[in-house]
Structure formats: structure tokens, C-alpha cells
Amino acid sequence: MSEIKKIGILTSGGDCSGLNVAISAVVKAATLKNWTVYGIHNGTEGLTERPLSYEILTPQNFSETPWAKTAGSYLGSLNKGVKPELMDEVARRFGEGVRELGLDAVIVLGGDGSMNVLQRYCSQAGIKMIGIPKTIDNDTPLTDISIGFETACQVCMDSIDSIETTARSHHRAMIVEMMGRDAGHLALQSAVAGGADVCLIPEIPYTLDGIIKKLEAVKASGRTYALIVVSEGIKTENGEMLSLGKNMIGEKVHGGIGDYLANLLNEKYNGFQIRCTRLGHVQRSGHPVYGDRMLATLFGAKAVDLLSNGQTNVMVGLDHGRVDCYPLKDVVSAGSKRVDVHGVYVQAAKLLGMYIGEI
Numbered sequence: 001m002s003e004i005k006k007i008g009i010l011t012s013g014g015d016c017s018g019l020n021v022a023i024s025a026v027v028k029a030a031t032l033k034n035w036t037v038y039g040i041h042n043g044t045e046g047l048t049e050r051p052l053s054y055e056i057l058t059p060q061n062f063s064e065t066p067w068a069k070t071a072g073s074y075l076g077s078l079n080k081g082v083k084p085e086l087m088d089e090v091a092r093r094f095g096e097g098v099r100e101l102g103l104d105a106v107i108v109l110g111g112d113g114s115m116n117v118l119q120r121y122c123s124q125a126g127i128k129m130i131g132i133p134k135t136i137d138n139d140t141p142l143t144d145i146s147i148g149f150e151t152a153c154q155v156c157m158d159s160i161d162s163i164e165t166t167a168r169s170h171h172r173a174m175i176v177e178m179m180g181r182d183a184g185h186l187a188l189q190s191a192v193a194g195g196a197d198v199c200l201i202p203e204i205p206y207t208l209d210g211i212i213k214k215l216e217a218v219k220a221s222g223r224t225y226a227l228i229v230v231s232e233g234i235k236t237e238n239g240e241m242l243s244l245g246k247n248m249i250g251e252k253v254h255g256g257i258g259d260y261l262a263n264l265l266n267e268k269y270n271g272f273q274i275r276c277t278r279l280g281h282v283q284r285s286g287h288p289v290y291g292d293r294m295l296a297t298l299f300g301a302k303a304v305d306l307l308s309n310g311q312t313n314v315m316v317g318l319d320h321g322r323v324d325c326y327p328l329k330d331v332v333s334a335g336s337k338r339v340d341v342h343g344v345y346v347q348a349a350k351l352l353g354m355y356i357g358e359i
């Protein structure tokens with residue numbers, strides 16, 4: 001028997017396409033149960049800062065605006081991390097915020113990092129939580145896929161297609177650097193679908209010679225251009241992780257390996273002129289594709305259904321086409337989901353002759 005009357009919903013971590021579809025689904029399903037939905041602004045900040053920042057959400061917020069079908073987060077999000085020494089204090093303020101609003105449970109749209117942090121806040125403050133996985137990195141464990149991943153793949157694949165036209169005109173090898181943090185899902189799946197010649201991901205070591213050999217083979221085949229996809233999380237050949245700066249708590253932010261490799265390859269190989277494009281935050285945009293809209297709708301509806309049936313402290317997930325849920329403590333202990341180097345995408349890449357590293 002559900003005792004829920006008021007719930008909070010927030011988006012945490014890097015935004016992505018499909019978040020608003022999920023928020024809208026939660027609001028619709030919860031409103032039908034006569035629950036009040038508090039949309040918490042700017043990730044956890046709406047509850048940890050004072051004054052509290054939130055708004056009451058109704059289906060009209062989404063039906064009478066284009067919000068449900070646009071990328072980004074209607075509520076705003078936060079991707080700045082928390083210093084370990086401040087965790088307990090922030091958790092305390094979060095708990096106070098939830099109690100001040102009288103929320104019976106909180107639904108969190110987040111990736112693996114947010115599940116970890118929010119699970120800690122909620123368990124420390126005795127708050128019921130349901131997690132909904134979202135991230136363009138697709139590294140949230142215990143779910144086949146997270147909201148936002150498919151749209152990001154679409155953006156990346158379209159970018160490969162766009163870059164191919166100029167690569168062809170100028171007879172160049174073009175490097176496209178993609179996000180994904182320490183997981184290569186986004187780069188790998190976009191490279192396979194986009195027909196790249198080389199794809200480098202953090203899970204598989206590579207050599208410069210391996211890349212050059214592939215470029216030579218492309219040239220020998222008579223093709224006058226080549227496409228190289230690199231994931232931002234790969235290291236240099238010497239094992240160094242490049243960075244474009246630090247986030248607000250001083251952690252290094254990935255980026256720059258594409259330009260680094262372009263310079264190095266231009267020095268060591270003159271078969272093609274090499275140029276690099278770092279796609280950057282455009283990867284978090286894009287009109288949500290069918291797969292993300294469906295996933296976000298299924299996950300949003302499931303989250304409300306779980307709460308209504310008295311189930312909490314779980315994350316919803318997709319398991320071979322079935323919407324299921326998993327204890328948050330298992331999600332946290334599973335860590336980040338990496339590319340299966342024996343999986344179908346790596347296998348397809350190899351069968352297509354792509355250089356994917358030393359495997």
C-alpha cells in the first residue's frame with residue numbers, strides 16, 4: 001500500500017536528450033495518482049542551498065510548451081562533483097531540504113556518479129529514492145542502456161557523415177574526438193554505425209604504428225580520405241591522460257587527445273594531412289530520437305509504479321527488452337560499465353577491418 005503523497009524529481013550530472021521526456025512521464029503518471037510533484041532546480045542544489053529552489057510540476061508544464069521534446073533539462077542540472085570531506089554536510093542539508101518540503105520520496109535522473117552520491121545522501125537521511133539512469137556515456141551499470149545515449153550516438157554519427165564530405169574534398173584523414181569519459185561506448189557505436197576506419201577507446205590499447213598501418217592500407221586501396229574516431233578517455237601512447245582543465249572541485253576534465261594525435265600523426269606520416277574536430281557539448285544536444293523517448297517514457301512510468309507499490313531504493317533499468325529494477329547498493333558496487341571487448345560492436349569493427357587497437 002503506497003503512502004506517497006508528494007515526490008521530488010531532479011536531474012543530476014551532465015545533461016542529455018530525453019531528460020524532459022522522463023520528467024514529463026513521471027509528472028503524468030504521478031498526477032493520475034493525485035500525488036504532488038516537486039521539480040527540484042539545478043540538481044541537488046535546489047535542496048542543499050538556501051532558499052530552497054523548486055517548482056510544483058503539472059502535465060501542463062510539458063503539454064503547453066515544447067519542453068518535453070527538447071534536449072537539456074527543464075529543471076537544470078549540476079555536474080560539479082562533491083569534495084569527499086563535504087559529503088556528510090551536503091547530505092545533511094539535502095535531508096533537511098527534503099523534510100522541509102515534506103517529500104515522501106525523490107526520483108533522481110542520473111548517471112553512475114550521481115547514483116553513487118544520491119544513494120549516499122538518501123540513505124544517510126532516511127529518504128526513499130528511485131534512480132533513473134541517464135547519460136550519453138552509457139556507463140551506468142545494470143542497465144543495457146541509459147536515457148540520452150541513442151540521441152548522442154545519432155549526433156556523433158551525423159557528425160562523422162558531415163566531416164566525411166570535407167575529408168573527401170581535401171583528401172585528408174579527419175580525427176573526431178568524442179565524449180564518454182572513461183568508457184568507449186559512444187565512440188565505438190558511432191564509429192561502427194558511421195563507417196570509420198579507426199576507432200580508439202579507453203578499454204583497448206593502441207599503437208601509433210597500428211593507426212599508420214591502417215591509413216596506409218586505406219591509401220593503398222585507392223580511397224583518398226580516412227575517418228578516425230577517438231574517445232576522450234584514451235591515453236597517449238606513453239600512458240598519459242590529457243586534460244583540458246579542472247572542474248569546480250579540482251578534478252581533471254578529459255579532452256585534447258584528438259589534437260595531440262593529429263599533431264603526432266602529421267609529424268610521423270605524410271600520406272594524409274590530418275585534422276581534428278572535438279565535438280564537445282554538441283553531443284549532449286539533439287532532438288530526442290525514438291529510442292530515447294521510448295526509454296524515458298518507460299522508465300518514468302516504471303519509477304512511479306514502483307513507488308506506488310511501496311518499492312524504493314532501486315534504480316530502474318532495461319534488461320534485454322524488459323524494464324526491471326535493481327537495488328541501488330548493487331548499482332553503486334557494480335561501478336562504471338565499460339565496453340565489452342568481446343562484445344558485438346568490437347567484433348563487428350574487427351570484421352569490417354577497422355583498426356580498433358591491439359586486440
Ligand code: F6P
Nearest residue numbers: 014079135136137179180181254
Ligand atoms: O558524463 C557526461 C559527460 O558529457 C562526459 O562525456 C564528459 O566527459 C563530461 O560529461 C563533460 O562534463 P562537463 O559538462 O562538466 O564539461
